[in-house]
Amino acid sequence: MKTMTCRQLGGPCDLAHQGESADDVINAQDQHLKAMEKEGDAAHQPARNEMKKRWLRPRKALGWYNATKATFADLPQD
Ligand SMILES: [Zn+2]
Numbered sequence: 001m002k003t004m005t006c007r008q009l010g011g012p013c014d015l016a017h018q019g020e021s022a023d024d025v026i027n028a029q030d031q032h033l034k035a036m037e038k039e040g041d042a043a044h045q046p047a048r049n050e051m052k053k054r055w056l057r058p059r060k061a062l063g064w065y066n067a068t069k070a071t072f073a074d075l076p077q078d
Contacts, residue, residue, distance in 0.1 A: 002075045006032060009068065011047040022072035026065075 002025070006015040009029040017028035033051050036044035054061035 001078045002072060003078055004029075004068075004072060004075065006044075006047075008071060009047075010050060010064075012043040018078065022069040025072065026068060 001018050001020060003016045003018050004025040006013045006029060011029065015032060017025040019025040019028060030051055033044055033048040037048045054064065
């Protein structure tokens, strides 16, 4: 298992997500951003908007995705 924080994934807080793969932590972050948006957390709104854009522009998002995967690969195991 590895740990990536909300901040490492482009968000504003230090909530830690754990996963076996980059996809795990990306999914966890997506859920986190959705939950924060529901609570009306303004600090997370820019990251949430970025996430929505990734779905609309998958080709552009590929750079972000690959960078996140590379960051995850470089992390030590927990
Ligand atoms: Zn957060």
